[in-house]
Amino acid sequence: MHSQTAARRTFIKKRSSPLTFGFTAIADFTSFIGQEYLAGIMKAADDYGVNFINMTSAIRPSLFVDTSFFGQYLAKIPFMRSPLLDGLITWASSLTPYMKKEEIQSLFADMSPLPLVDIGYIDIPGVPSIRIDNDYSIHLLVEHLAKTHGFSRIAFFGSKFSLPHQLRLNSYKKAMNDFGLPVDESMIFLADSLDEQDVSAQAKLLLESFSKSENPYGLANSSLPQAILTSSDIIAHHLIEEFEKNGIRVPDDIAVTGFNNQLAGLTSSSPITTIDLAYFKRGYEAVELLIDMIMNKDTRITIHTVPTTLVIRQSCACFEDAIIDAQTDKPPYFTPPHLVKSIVNKKEISSYLEKSLESAFPLLSENERFTLLQAASKDIYDSEANNASSILTWFRRQISKRHYDSPLNRGGINSSLTKDISALRRILLPLVSDKPELSRKIENIFHALRSLHAVHDRYEMISEQVDSYKTTNLMSLALALSSTENIRQLENAIRIKIGSLSVPGIILCLAGEMTDELSETSIEMIFPENQAGLSSLLPLKVREPSLFPKKFFPKNSPFSVTLTVLYHSGKYLGYAYIFMNTGNLALYDDLQELLAQNIYRIYQKEQKTGSRTLLLTDREKLTQNVPISPEESPLVHGGKLNAQAIVDYLLDHIDEMCDLDKMASHFGMSKSYLTRRTKELTGYSTQTLHERLKIEQAKNLIKSGKMKMNDIASRLGFSNPNYFSNVFKKVTGLRPTEFLERL
Known part of the structure; x- marks a missing residue:
């Protein structure tokens, strides 16, 4: 075990009470970024035996949403203090769309002496941060495009008002100079935002260059970029879509790369080559750095840089490693059928292929069958065994095309591709069954095809899994809560139904009536009870959020909870700690809304509209x-x-x-x-x-x-x-x- 890791665990073990860390941000948790940060923090907290309170707010409306996410976030600030927390991980730059930089810096600087570690790009006085190296990351992309593909005309596409994108633009210029490549200002495109309409507006300027070219899709034309390096997978995804609308194919006509390794990069019709920014690792190291700061008060404030990695996908005309690895010297998994003896020369083989393809692929256009015929012929007659398979490239284009043409029928696309791969294999193997080396080459191509198919299946599966705003058993809970007449009935409904959502437990704290602030509340419910006798203490008054008694959290093992403020129709009703066994934050957002709506309904019925409530003055x-x-x-x-x-x-x-x-x-x-x-x-x-x-x-x-x-x-x-x-x-x-x- 690493000595520093051992030292941290020894320190935590010797403490009289466990450490409790929080994580605060406003983010779109349907993206990989927020989920990976959260997963890394939760894993490190579990590994080191640290308690964890998730204090983030999600910007995407959840199923039953009624609330302002920014108001929700501000309501959580009083919780971000000692003694509830021993340390806080901040993602300060996630607040930039809603607060000025100076306000963000002041907000977190004022939390001193609570130990903080930031994982964003905003400098907070006295707070260490964990970041990535933009120069190194962009260098990896330019190096791949220049050395692997021989591209020299590489354009840049980013966002005008994003600081990270501006930093990446500077890194792009440095990397181009490092490789002796010209930086052409006419090949730098900056959209106003990451929104599709803004990216499309800039893409049209790029498309004008294509339309003015005598050979609009020819990469040999010296006035056109051969590749476009973008500062975000989201931009790359929108750019590829805009190209497709105008008949420009990626990567066949032009290569595109992304940055961030986001979901958009996987679900694009041409999966996007990108940079993985080690979000999980950065979240993990933030926990470690917080422990180090508490162990040693003199820990030097610094910036910790985490290495990034290049992720190769198909948008630059490469294939993923899994697909390349599949195209190795593997024996056929069955004995090839007998050679079709009537086929004796290239002309007859071509005729046989043409008729077979027409019979096996009746739904393909004549042009698509012709290009498949050309690809199969090239793979059979090309003596250079190391050349990239033309059949593999043909199928990559088919996946991209069918993905774009039928976005709502992904399952049907996968099924038809499986049949097409099998049909082509039955056509080609008889032609090479008496030639062992050629037979092996063709069979290896089909190994690669199956892997290509599996990779795209995995991308689709990930796309569905991370779309966490899907209903599970929430409707059942919603119906149960809506039939309750008082808080006791509501608590009983929670006890009965919450297990169906795979939520380990909940602690419910209520203000007793509608309020305009969350000062004094009462702990009304703890489920399941982690210690004998706790229920006899309820309801228990809590004067301030940061003074919530930790004895109501589990003692025998580290806990992970998400803090959700109960807010509805402009009124605060209390808050809840919901125990976590998943990073699916949408689930907790939806629980918050269901609880808030029904508590609000009950309080209205009971006329608990606020003798303490400070309504807007006349x-x-x-x-x-x-x-x-x-x-x-x-x-x-x-x-x-x-x-x-x-x-x-x-x-x-x-x-x-x-x-x-x-x-x-x-x-x-x-x-x-x-x-x-x-x-x-x-x-x-x-x-x-x-x-x-x-x-x-x-x-x-x-x-x-x-x-x-x-x-x-x-x-x-x-x-x-x-x-x-x-x-x-x-x-x-x-x-x-x-x-x-x-x-």
């Missing part, structure tokens, strides 16, 4: 300090936006960050017009007006004395308490604490 009182220009209409008049409509919208979204794109879309106008009109009507920018309304509500919440400053900041959509304090002072001239002291 709107007129909130806006009395905000200048509003008089308008004839309360909403929109004469094609112009009314001030009251603007204020109403901002009040409706007072617990969110100001999102001009979303707001402009709501009113059906451009962002620039919205901004200009808001300024005309109120004298404030939209952002400033939103902040002033938030601060008016904050003053009311402070006066009520029922919420802490941090909770007020979170409730009103501020990314962290410092930002809230700064805005409060900008509007009122006082810090929130100073305002409270003067009441």
Whole structure:
């Protein structure tokens, strides 16, 4: 055993209590990235005997979704403290679509002295990070394209506003220079985002180069790229689709590579050669680094770089290793049939093949049968045994074509390909049965074909497995919960049904009524009970989320739970720790929604709508300090936006960050017009007006004395308490604490 690994385990074993680590992020967990990070963290936690609390929020709506994922994320911040946690793994860059870089850095820097390790690309003061080397990764791709395929005209396709993509563009330029290849600025394409429409817009510029060429699909044309290196598998996938729409084939007309080893790379019609970024390993090493930091307080803050690997697939005109390995010297698995003795020369063989293929493949077009005939003839008559099989290449194109033509009939595609491979084998083997070496060569080609088929089957299987937002027994649970009349009945339904979802257990904490914050809650249910006598303690008050008593977690073995906040129709109801035996985060999202919806329904029925609930103060009182220009209409008049409509919208979204794109879309106008009109009507920018309304509500919440400053900041959509304090002072001239002291 490695000495450092042994030292970590000895340290943990000697502790009086186990370590508990959390993981925080906002991510699309239908992608490989989030799932691999999570899997690596959970495996390391299990290997070292560390408890794990998953505190992430998923951006993809789940089956019963009703909630804002960003609001869910902010509600989890009070949990990210000691004594609940001994350390936290952050994926800070996952928050960049929702928070400014400076806000993210401040959010996590303020968590000190809690030990943190980051697995993203944002620098957090005093926090070590685990990253990949973009220069090395791009170098691997350029080296493969240049040395293996002899390409010299390699284009780059990335995203304009993504920092990682900008870094990869710089790495691309370095790698091209390292191999003595020209960097042509006209071959650099940057989309506005990873969205399909933005990638397609840039792809059209590339397609214009093809359309202007005398030989549009000829790679020999010196004005066209031979390969395109993209900064993301998602971009590569969209690019291949756009090419196919315009009759350009990958990899036959042009090679394409990706980056990230995401699901899109496997499900593309031409599986994408890419870079695996070792997400699992980075998650695993984050746990190890946290342990090291706790073992040794003087652990030097640094950046840890994890090596990446090149993943060869078919989009660059290569085959996977499994397919190549299958095309080795293996004996036929049965004795070939007797030679067709009437076939004596090349002309007759060609005639025999043509008739046999027409009979065996009636659904193929005449051109497809002709290219298969050419491929079979080349494999039979080509004396160079090491050449790539033309039959193998033909079938690769068929898989790509059928995948693209029939995306909803994958099972049918696989079945038809199996029949086609068997039919071709029956046609070819009689021609070579008296020639042992040639027979072996042809049989090896069919070994490779079966492997090619198996590889694509595996890609399809992975695609279905990682599409985790499929119903299992959730509908059964939904029906059971919907028939409950009170919390006790709801708890009993959970006990009966939760096992059908392969969920090991749940701890349910409720606020007792609808609230605007998660301060005091009660532990209402623990299932299954991990220690005798715990049930007799319930319900048990918990003053703050970070003070949740760890004795309610299992003691005899490390636990892994996912924290889910119960939130519905703008109200907090409590939270739950759901025990994990899978990284299928969609399952826990759906459980959260089912629990929240039904608890909300029960609380409404029981009129637990919140004597403690801090509802939005009367709107007129909130806006009395905000200048509003008089308008004839309360909403929109004469094609112009009314001030009251603007204020109403901002009040409706007072617990969110100001999102001009979303707001402009709501009113059906451009962002620039919205901004200009808001300024005309109120004298404030939209952002400033939103902040002033938030601060008016904050003053009311402070006066009520029922919420802490941090909770007020979170409730009103501020990314962290410092930002809230700064805005409060900008509007009122006082810090929130100073305002409270003067009441």
